[in-house]
Amino acid sequence: MLVEYQVANFGPYKQPISLNMKSTEDASFCARVPRFESPYHMSVNPVAAIYGPNSSGKSTIFDSLFLLASTIRGDKPTIWQRRCTFTLDPSMQDEPTLFKLVFMLDEKMYSYFLAIRNGCVIEEYLASLTADQEELYFERTVDGVEFGSAWDNDILLTEIVKTLSEKDTFAGRIAKILSNNEKYKEAYSGVVNYDPATR
Template sequence: MLIEFRTANCLSFKDMAEFSMLASNDKTNGDNNTFLVNNRRILKSAAVYGANGSGKTNFVQAIDFMRNLVLEEAPIRNCAYKLDRTMKDEPTFFEIIFMKDNIRYRYGFEIDRKSVLSEWLFYVPTTREASLFIREKQNITIGRSFREGRILSDSIKKDKLFLSFVAQLNGASITQSIIEWFEDMSVMSGLDSDLSNTTDMLLEEGKSGKKRKKQVLDILNRFDAQIEDIAIEERYFVPIAIPADLEISDQARAFIASVNALFEKEGGGKKMPPRVIIYRKTYEDGKESGIEEFDLRQQESDGTKKLFALAGSLVQSLETGKTIVVDELESKLHPLVTKEIVKLFNSKISNKKNAQLIFTTHDTNLLQGNHFRRDQIWFTEKDKYGSSHLYSLLEYKPRKDASFQKDYINGRYGAIPYIGDFNSL
């Protein structure tokens, strides 16, 4: 589970931004919205509010940026704050605190445009934090308990994270366990309906595949999707054949050849995104008459596609206790659906493995009805220089019975747009 995340000089965050899933001393909804780990209360969910362009998406992207660097899914590159020219040569800072196999880790690094300037990994084996390694450019100090890194510290490249390097060269190890934690954390955009995670789940064979399909159907139909069944058809690219007797121009032939060559190069074995088929009941004179199939990508609404895209991550997270970070969770979804997704996580019944949901949103309906504790509500706001600031509702010390929705809309907590006079237009 994620406990804290910090970043500085990253995207729109010039100064240090600190986010925490540590619960406060507030007792409100403690049984459902929090869980106990090593005598500390951890939050199951958190929502980040703010005006358009205030930094909500950049908060999610900063987490994803760090994740991609650790997993080596992206090269080290510049993401420094651009609205202050003095910051372009300053390091970008990342640090994350999390639990893996009941052990607390603190890992972070500083980078510039092309290299790692510093890197550190600490853990808490019993009660006190201890160093596993500390890096300053190419100089690495190895802790007593970090044997797996000793023979490798002299061969690290300046543009490679030591954590990732050690994990690649060691099988079952501390670093490999940490890499798995980053792999398990899902970072998603609610604006894009990427179906791949859910389709990959449904393509699993045997009992596992059947179980996953039932779980996905249960999730979808809990949100009133009215789906009887789902089928996944794997598809493969078939090169475009030109009949010998077909008269077409040389330019057309060259274009078709280039398309075929592109699929050969990028298709990875000529495999294409699978076709997702949704089955629904049909009726005649008010009576059930059969089943009709629909192509999810071609014939279903954006909302249904969004639900399908989310379903796989929701199932995996709730089943295994993983962390999901979603930008614009409510996009394309009815407010009641968004509310139900949050309730899945804020529940000791449906969330027995203590999965976490962190998301950005504009849905102020969630600020009423005691869905969130005060420590679960966060805001982003830009100052007059364009720098984003991240802060918790706790900083305003509102009463427990305060109307969070009303006070937020009225600007009491900031993080709202300043609307100008449109009459002049």
């Protein structure tokens, strides 16, 4: 379940825009809104509406979600990013396009971040979240990949890093190689199987 989505430097969006699915304090429809208790103590709206005039960027939000999902899975090469930066400022073509997903999977919350510049992945991370802290699975920068305690000293993941292309997402690479391995399934399945059309 999607909790929050952010995108920046994409189409008409120069600064980060956010789609936040956390519900308000209004209790009118509390029986229909999924609630996550300890440790999160929050409710998440199961549906949302985006409205506005024609050509105001509504469809672009969904386009960016589909591109993000396709990029993570490796279905679409990251080179698309060079054609999708903020169009009204030419200097933004050399700036990264940023994505952030916060989502629930099996009543556990995760945060995934991806930054692409000039068609190459320059930053990526995945972490599980509690009410006041996060547990890192991995953080990738141009200098390499650092693992959190859950995956630290994992020989298989260390070998996968060696074959990682700057045009691949690490989450997608793990999924392709380890899709049937229960040890890694929990952490990447929500990101890789994310389908904006059905959630």
